[in-house]
Amino acid sequence: xxxxxxxxxxxxxxxxxxxxxxxxxxxxxxxxxxxxxxxxxxxxxxxxxxxxxxxxxxxxxxxxxxxxxxxxxxxxxxxxxxxxxxxxxxxxxxxxxxxxxxxxxxxxxxxxxxxxxxxxxxxxxxxxxxxxxxxxxxxxx
Amino acid sequence: xxxxxxxxxxxxxxxxxxxxxxxxxxxxxxxxxxxxxxxxxxxxxxxxxxxxxxxxxxxxxxxxxxxxxxxxxxxxxxxxxxxxxxxxxxxxxxxxxxxxxxxxxxxxxxxxxxxxxxxxxxxxxxxxxxxxxxxxxxxxxxxxxxxxxxxxxxxxxxxxxxxxxxxxx
Numbered sequence: 001x002x003x004x005x006x007x008x009x010x011x012x013x014x015x016x017x018x019x020x021x022x023x024x025x026x027x028x029x030x031x032x033x034x035x036x037x038x039x040x041x042x043x044x045x046x047x048x049x050x051x052x053x054x055x056x057x058x059x060x061x062x063x064x065x066x067x068x069x070x071x072x073x074x075x076x077x078x079x080x081x082x083x084x085x086x087x088x089x090x091x092x093x094x095x096x097x098x099x100x101x102x103x104x105x106x107x108x109x110x111x112x113x114x115x116x117x118x119x120x121x122x123x124x125x126x127x128x129x130x131x132x133x134x135x136x137x138x139x140x141x
Numbered sequence: 142x143x144x145x146x147x148x149x150x151x152x153x154x155x156x157x158x159x160x161x162x163x164x165x166x167x168x169x170x171x172x173x174x175x176x177x178x179x180x181x182x183x184x185x186x187x188x189x190x191x192x193x194x195x196x197x198x199x200x201x202x203x204x205x206x207x208x209x210x211x212x213x214x215x216x217x218x219x220x221x222x223x224x225x226x227x228x229x230x231x232x233x234x235x236x237x238x239x240x241x242x243x244x245x246x247x248x249x250x251x252x253x254x255x256x257x258x259x260x261x262x263x264x265x266x267x268x269x270x271x272x273x274x275x276x277x278x279x280x281x282x283x284x285x286x287x288x289x290x291x292x293x294x295x296x297x298x299x300x301x302x303x304x305x306x307x308x309x310x
Contacts, residue, residue: 008198009198011201012193012194012197012198012201012240012244013194015197015240015244016190016193016197016240018147018150019240021147021150021151021153021154022153022154023186023236023237024154024183025150025153025154025157026236027179027182027186028158028175028176028179030179030182031174031175031176031177031178031179032157032161032164032175034175034178035171035172035174035175035178036164036171068265068268068272069268072271072275072276073275075275075276076275076276089284092284093263093284093288096262096263096264096265096288097259097260097262097263097288099235099236102235102236104153105236105239106239108146108150109239109240109242109243110239110242110243110246110252110255113303114252114255114256114299114303117302117303118256118259118295121256121295121299122259122260122295125260125291125294125295128291129284129287132287133280133283133284133287136283136287137279137283140279140283141279
């Protein structure tokens with residue numbers, strides 16, 4: 001194997017390994033968020049007002065990250081707990097599009113300006129998603 | 142990557158481990174649960190990192206000029222569309238894909254396209270049956286379609302707002 005070919009195999013290993021410490025940090029923080037921040041405490045933020053509920057739905061979804069199935073289970077609980085469809089949809093959208101906890105890893109790859117801009121835009125678009133989806137669902141049903 | 146950055150990252154990891162240690166003294170059950178949860182995620186990520194490694198090596202074997210030319214040839218909406226579709230079918234957590242995306246970014250992928258990919262990862266094609274089980278098929282389809290359209294908006298906005306702001310990546 002020539003040195004150039006060896007470099008083609010070694011380069012990605014170094015790239016991935018250099019990301020690992022910060023990736024592990026984020027994963028460990030995710031564990032803490034899941035076990036130490038209770039959804040019940042966060043649910044006190046919701047007032048039933050669509051505008052504010054959409055905003056707080058996006059906030060909660062942005063803070064709580066992890067497997068999407070968890071967001072479905074929590075989302076169903078939110079609905080059965082009487083929260084508005086705006087809050088639940090914003091929560092589901094921001095769960096998968098905003099990554100406040102992952103920001104250190106993201107900025108180490110793409111720069112802080114891109115990371116901040118992308119997450120702020122995603123946060124805004126998660127609220128847009130909630131409004132559009134609830135409106136379309138209202139028309140459909 | 143220089144040693145100072147690596148040291149900073151290792152210090153962050155050590156700090157979180159120290160927080161775990163402190164929390165273990167306060168509530169050992171919850172801390173053990175959090176650690177178990179984190180270890181589970183790490184275990185799930187390993188095969189994804191393997192796939193990403195294969196992709197990165199494969200891209201290294203495509204001549205740099207040719208890869209740059211093909212990325213730059215597919216600009217604008219076509220690039221957003223390709224990246225949005227790739228985001229929809231990709232598996233694993235978002236951060237596992239950062240090394241590959243930053244690699245492609247250095248080869249000409251626009252920042253807007255990266256943002257499109259990351260946004261459309263929110264659409265889980267394989268999870269549609271599960272989402273439909275929880276929220277119904279009409280909601281699932283409307284929700285996914287809205288995210289798909291907004292992934293383009295995200296890409297356009299990022300490219301517009303990041304224009305002329307060349308950033309070291």
